[in-house]
Amino acid sequence: MKILHVINTLSLGGAELQLLTLCRRLKALGVAAVVAYLKPGRGARPLPADFEGAGIPVFDLGGEGFRLLGAWLRLQRLVRRERPDILHTHLPRADLLGFLMRRGGFPGPWICSVHGIYAQYWRGRPLLPLFRWIWRRADRMIAISEAVKIWLTQRYRLAPEKIQVVYYGIEPERWRSPAQDLRSRWGLDEQLLVGTIGRLIPVKGHDVLIRAMPSVVRQLPRTMLLIAGHDPWGYGRVLKGLTAQLGLGEHVRFLGFQDDVPSFLHALDVFAFASRSEGFGQVVIEAMAAGKPVVVSRIAPLTEIVVDGETGLWAEPGIPESFAEKIRWLLAHPEDARTMGRRGQERVSTLFSAARMAQEMLNVYATALASR
Numbered sequence: 515m516k517i518l519h520v521i522n523t524l525s526l527g528g529a530e531l532q533l534l535t536l537c538r539r540l541k542a543l544g545v546a547a548v549v550a551y552l553k554p555g556r557g558a559r560p561l562p563a564d565f566e567g568a569g570i571p572v573f574d575l576g577g578e579g580f581r582l583l584g585a586w587l588r589l590q591r592l593v594r595r596e597r598p599d600i601l602h603t604h605l606p607r608a609d610l611l612g613f614l615m616r617r618g619g620f621p622g623p624w625i626c627s628v629h630g631i632y633a634q635y636w637r638g639r640p641l642l643p644l645f646r647w648i649w650r651r652a653d654r655m656i657a658i659s660e661a662v663k664i665w666l667t668q669r670y671r672l673a674p675e676k677i678q679v680v681y682y683g684i685e686p687e688r689w690r691s692p693a694q695d696l697r698s699r700w701g702l703d704e705q706l707l708v709g710t711i712g713r714l715i716p717v718k719g720h721d722v723l724i725r726a727m728p729s730v731v732r733q734l735p736r737t738m739l740l741i742a743g744h745d746p747w748g749y750g751r752v753l754k755g756l757t758a759q760l761g762l763g764e765h766v767r768f769l770g771f772q773d774d775v776p777s778f779l780h781a782l783d784v785f786a787f788a789s790r791s792e793g794f795g796q797v798v799i800e801a802m803a804a805g806k807p808v809v810v811s812r813i814a815p816l817t818e819i820v821v822d823g824e825t826g827l828w829a830e831p832g833i834p835e836s837f838a839e840k841i842r843w844l845l846a847h848p849e850d851a852r853t854m855g856r857r858g859q860e861r862v863s864t865l866f867s868a869a870r871m872a873q874e875m876l877n878v879y880a881t882a883l884a885s886r
Contacts, residue, residue, distance in 0.1 A: 523555025630793025683871030719788030
């Protein structure tokens, strides 16, 4: 079996990393993969070398901006040469190419993965009504969470039986041991460390955590908030300004992009994630796999990942004092926090492993081929 994956970009991001994990896992199961992308993207670092290092061929379709026609023609040539059994597209622009390939006579199944609730953050969301028509032409749809599936069925009237939920998966073993002791390297051995990681963009809710810190620091003065993540559009200036305005210069540190995420997570006492909207929330399962208690916004799909009071705590989205209350409780109850961390590790191993994701995707492929 050979799968041709088409994705918008191949720069560091959740959908792109998941595609890399999926291709690696399926290759071990004897499934060949070819990956084509439309443009380089604006992530912290490009990923084509990671795919090629795993033995997965990568092709640049040159589909930047409005050059979709040229990308479609190059994709047609790639299909004729590689002769894939299945076309699997990821993210809206790639789905549009998938539709054009279907109209152009691609003989195999066409599968679309929907990696988020695009209406909440995609800059091209005015075009989404068109995708109701496009997605109906796909053989199967993959939703990365129940929340995404509900959005597709209620907003776009897609048939529920056509949509399979396949959660993102990670390699749990990678997150269990840090490569380095960052607490000591940073000189923060005596501090209580709360951390978050993600692109510095408004939807991720970094401002909520910064506004939560005065309340936390009043009761626990040794607390520090560590913010890690790439700043693609300069929003970090706004967050640093807010930090200064609140007088938190000694309690908030911006670390920039972190290549060694497992070591960053292991340095923390609590992981906090105040995102206002998510399709999944991969960094949350990474923190859980590292054994960390988590505080997350009470939004779907984060409520699918974290069991409130068992593997972490839910806070009211956008409400700093709600996050402050949950963070204070975990820092003040370290034994309970460690128990939540252990339960979180078990939950990730059971529900969010790369092995499980790959097997479920393989089942989707087999069903799609059998139905043609």
